[in-house]
Amino acid sequence: MTQMFAYIPFKNGAAEDVALEYPDAAKKIDPSVEVTAVVAGTGADLDKVADAMTKIYKEVIKIDHADLAYPNAEQVRKALLDVLPHDAVILVPHDTFGMDLAPGLAVKMDSAYAADIVDFEGLDGKDLKMIRQELGGAVYTHVTSDVSSGAVITVRPGSFAPTEDTAAGGSVVDKSGDVKDLSAKRKFLEVVVAEVGDVDITKADVLVSVGRGIEEEENIEIAQELADAMGAVVSCSRPIVDAKWLEKSRQVGTSGQTVKPKVYMAMGISGSFQHLGGVKGNPFIVAVNKNPKAPIFQVADVGIVEDILEFMPELTEAVKAL
Amino acid sequence: MEILVCVKRVPDTAENEFELNSAGNDLDRDDLVYSVNEWDNYAVEEAIQIVDNAGGSVTVVTVGDDESEEVLRREMAMGANNGVLLSDDAFEGSDGKGIAAILKAEVEKGKYDLILTGAQADEGAGQVGGMLAAMLDYPYASLVNKIEVKDDSSIHVGREIEGGNQEMNEIQLPCVLSIQTGINEPRYVGIRGIRKVASVDVPVKGAGDLGIDPAAVGKDGAKTRRVDYFVPDLGDGAEMLEGSTEEIIEKLIEKLKAKGGL
Numbered sequence: 001m002t003q004m005f006a007y008i009p010f011k012n013g014a015a016e017d018v019a020l021e022y023p024d025a026a027k028k029i030d031p032s033v034e035v036t037a038v039v040a041g042t043g044a045d046l047d048k049v050a051d052a053m054t055k056i057y058k059e060v061i062k063i064d065h066a067d068l069a070y071p072n073a074e075q076v077r078k079a080l081l082d083v084l085p086h087d088a089v090i091l092v093p094h095d096t097f098g099m100d101l102a103p104g105l106a107v108k109m110d111s112a113y114a115a116d117i118v119d120f121e122g123l124d125g126k127d128l129k130m131i132r133q134e135l136g137g138a139v140y141t142h143v144t145s146d147v148s149s150g151a152v153i154t155v156r157p158g159s160f161a162p163t164e165d166t167a168a169g170g171s172v173v174d175k176s177g178d179v180k181d182l183s184a185k186r187k188f189l190e191v192v193v194a195e196v197g198d199v200d201i202t203k204a205d206v207l208v209s210v211g212r213g214i215e216e217e218e219n220i221e222i223a224q225e226l227a228d229a230m231g232a233v234v235s236c237s238r239p240i241v242d243a244k245w246l247e248k249s250r251q252v253g254t255s256g257q258t259v260k261p262k263v264y265m266a267m268g269i270s271g272s273f274q275h276l277g278g279v280k281g282n283p284f285i286v287a288v289n290k291n292p293k294a295p296i297f298q299v300a301d302v303g304i305v306e307d308i309l310e311f312m313p314e315l316t317e318a319v320k321a322l
Numbered sequence: 323m324e325i326l327v328c329v330k331r332v333p334d335t336a337e338n339e340f341e342l343n344s345a346g347n348d349l350d351r352d353d354l355v356y357s358v359n360e361w362d363n364y365a366v367e368e369a370i371q372i373v374d375n376a377g378g379s380v381t382v383v384t385v386g387d388d389e390s391e392e393v394l395r396r397e398m399a400m401g402a403n404n405g406v407l408l409s410d411d412a413f414e415g416s417d418g419k420g421i422a423a424i425l426k427a428e429v430e431k432g433k434y435d436l437i438l439t440g441a442q443a444d445e446g447a448g449q450v451g452g453m454l455a456a457m458l459d460y461p462y463a464s465l466v467n468k469i470e471v472k473d474d475s476s477i478h479v480g481r482e483i484e485g486g487n488q489e490m491n492e493i494q495l496p497c498v499l500s501i502q503t504g505i506n507e508p509r510y511v512g513i514r515g516i517r518k519v520a521s522v523d524v525p526v527k528g529a530g531d532l533g534i535d536p537a538a539v540g541k542d543g544a545k546t547r548r549v550d551y552f553v554p555d556l557g558d559g560a561e562m563l564e565g566s567t568e569e570i571i572e573k574l575i576e577k578l579k580a581k582g583g584l
Binding site for chain 2: 074095102108112113116129136141142149151184187189238239242243244249251255256258262285286297298299303304305310315322
């Protein structure tokens with residue numbers, strides 16, 4: 001096995017959770033390998049994260065450059081190419097930044113690329129055996145990558161066990177001097193923060209959340225009636241916002257809001273990982289879906305195979321009658 | 323603005339229930355319904371809207387077999403001006419890099435200011451756009467949910483990032499963008515539109531036409547390969563409530579009461 005690296009994303013001076021999950025992923029790739037963390041940015045926040053990572057990783061490469069104040073994938077890619085060996089195996093989170101960075105990095109490294117990996121089954125010679133999902137989680141696949149000339153692998157955040165071992169006693173290696181020209185054809189302008197809607201779904205104890213199974217805009221009313229009867233709030237999955245049937249502030253998921261209700265009613269939601277990534281705090285999940293194979297039934301506490309358009313009005317009447 | 327949009331024919335996740343074949347190593351493909359990858363429809367719609375405002379033309383391209391021609395015609399019925407099918411036995415089994423290399427060869431045959439892809443397909447890799455950009459040395463942005471044409475040399479694009487926020491960037495042309503759903507409302511394609519483009523010529527190009535070494539793409543050129551499909555044991559899964567709707571509701575209400583849902 002060649003050298004293995006883990007790209008550490010951070011925000012406001014704190015590494016993202018995936019930093020704790022890479023060690024478990026790496027162990028499944030090759031139990032004997034040491035992983036080197038790579039942190040790129042600038043200033044005090046960067047130093048803080050680099051130091052924190054020495055508790056988890058034996059070696060932490062730090063790249064400090066004024067142009068990396070905001071994580072622009074094109075510039076981070078250039079910096080990584082200046083610092084990493086050409087046959088490196090590097091782990092990157094499969095999130096909005098990783099999707100921006102990783103494919104192009106694999107091309108420039110002339111290495112293998114594997115995306116959105118949920119598990120590893122180890123090395124077989126030069127082939128790394130991995131597991132991923134396809135078709136919205138309906139099926140899984142085994143994939144192999146020839147990693148003999150390096151690899152860029154994006155791992156799905158939350159798929160690996162966070163390490164509790166924080167006694168690595170590692171050291172920071174400053175490689176900022178190795179970084180050359182970081183000029184880019186893409187320039188970061190600003191972050192536009194999402195508008196706050198009329199209802200704050202992040203504060204609700206009970207959510208009646210609707211997905212594609214709602215079928216038509218008019219049917220949102222059926223979910224609203226159930227929510228009213230339950231004293232709940234209506235939230236939704238991405239397609240409902242894409243169709244403009246509900247405002248963005250009602251969307252649960254990695255690209256929407258993170259919610260921590262006591263009870264989550266997933267109505268006609270198949271349960272993609274992007275959606276479930278927004279449901280935290282281990283709520284009691286009730287899934288109603290007419291497709292008995294919907295992936296949501298793998299994570300729900302209670303599953304009901306029914307058409308929500310028929311089921312919700314009956315449930316509403318029953319709740320009202322209590 | 324000359325725009326190329328890369329599209330793909332995929333099994334429709336809304337229309338199919340996916341089962342494995344009898345050998346248990348591939349999808350049972352006998353009765354699968356195929357359609358245009360959902361994300362690609364948004365990319366084509368965005369391209370059409372840009373050309374409506376700024377002038378130019380939209381070309382749709384796909385790497386696939388003969389049947390992939392139908393998705394090109396569908397997107398042409400939406401309003402794309404031209405379609406190109408990149409098809410060759412040598413392309414079969416390509417990984418993301420192979421597909422990007424084939425598309426790169428076609429890009430270099432034309433003169434495009436803007437190249438769009440869907441943010442991902444239902445395989446979920448979201449890889450081809452970023453790879454194509456790197457191969458061309460063009461700038462790239464993924465998960466784009468806003469495009470503003472500034473002038474002939476640059477555009478402003480919004481990217482979707484976590485928490486419903488949007489990251490704005492200025493990008494030099496030519497560039498590659500992967501388009502996220504929700505950026506627009508893809509127009510409806512009626513049977514009349516399909517008929518209108520039914521007789522339009524869609525050129526088919528193979529490895530020879532594109533100057534591609536067949537060994538560099540396809541199964542032999544792939545560093546990453548799908549071995550099989552499987553459905554894992556679901557383990558603990560949900561407690562499925564069964565019986566009449568009335569009985570189910572009765573059981574559900576008891577559980578909701580216990581968990582603070584009522």
